[in-house]
Amino acid sequence: MYLRSLSGKELDNRDLGAKSMYWYHKQAKEKQFKLSSRICSKSSVYSEIIENILLRHIGPIHKLDLTIPSWMFSEIDINHWLLLLDSPSSIKEFVLKNYIKSLSQKLPGCLYSFVGLTQLTLFNCHDLNLPPTFKGFPCLISMDLHISSVPVGALEAQMLEKLISLCSRLQKLTLCILGKMINFTICAPELQDLVVKDIMSSLSLKATGNIKTIGVDALGEDLESLQTLKLLEVPLNCNYAVPFILCLFRSSPHLQRLCINASSFEKCSGKSVQNKGNFTLPCLKYVEFAFKASVELELIKILLASCPALEVMTIVLSETFTAENKLEVAKELMQYDRASPNVEIILKP
Structure with a gap:
């Protein structure tokens, strides 16, 4: 001593x-x-x-x-x-x-x-x-x-x-x-740096719009048991958000349910990054998006092409969307490739 x-x-x-x-x-x-x-x-x-x-x-x-x-x-x-x-x-x-x-x-x-x-x-x-x-x-x-x-x-x-x-x-x-904790929610509005390792079966990020860096390298195979993932108030229009989410997907091969709710922030430093999936989520069956802007289409397109077992994708459109906006989103979705032949896409006003 x-x-x-x-x-x-x-x-x-x-x-x-x-x-x-x-x-x-x-x-x-x-x-x-x-x-x-x-x-x-x-x-x-x-x-x-x-x-x-x-x-x-x-x-x-x-x-x-x-x-x-x-x-x-x-x-x-x-x-x-x-x-x-x-x-x-x-x-x-x-x-x-x-x-x-x-x-x-x-x-x-x-x-x-x-x-x-x-x-x-x-x-x-x-x-x-x-x-x-x-x-x-x-x-x-x-x-x-x-x-x-x-x-x-x-x-x-x-x-x-x-x-x-x-x-x-x-x-x-x-x-x-x-x-193997059943659920775990991280709610920290001022959080900028997050490292998560050996995490539980269900992880939620809530009110974490200021995150700048996330220790994704520490995840490795530690999300193998993750079945439910909720990402709440995520600033998808920031340049780091989509790459981080894709890294979570690659680390979660047994993911079954996914919920993404983008933040309402209109301004953020950096530009949205175009990403290719290059992964498969063989167990994912249910996806829910709270759709606020066109940036979500990037993730929707990747998920439709990467989830062969997907059964239902529910997209809740923003209340500010006009009938014309809703029609444009529907037309865009019709053009995306789908890995699952039986997936049902539900648009909610």
């Missing part, structure tokens, strides 16, 4: 013993701490060291990185550790890593009082325990959630969704989740 002040000074048990006075004077005002593995191998001693460090610290801590080693006891009162902080509202970056494979660490309740938090990283800590009065982290910009030791259930997924949606300024989100 080791303790490191993030200014670069690495401390071991000798520093905490014979050199404790030197450490106290030089490090007691350190604003960034990483407490990890080389101090000891006993739970009680490890907890005592952390308590002494936090209790004797003077002034605010801006970054706190805590590790729960695999040999620790199952019952760990992290809340007690954090209550020792002199100024919890000063925490800007908080990292909690749990290496006890049989335990999903319950998050400490006082964590939700860290109103100045800008970066949050949680490893194997999906028991969020959100208090009823929690209104989100108003300053949080980056969130990194890794859950790989315990499968995530529906209730826990809802708590994760709520946590994300309550962070109104969230710009960067990384999700690495083990488990």
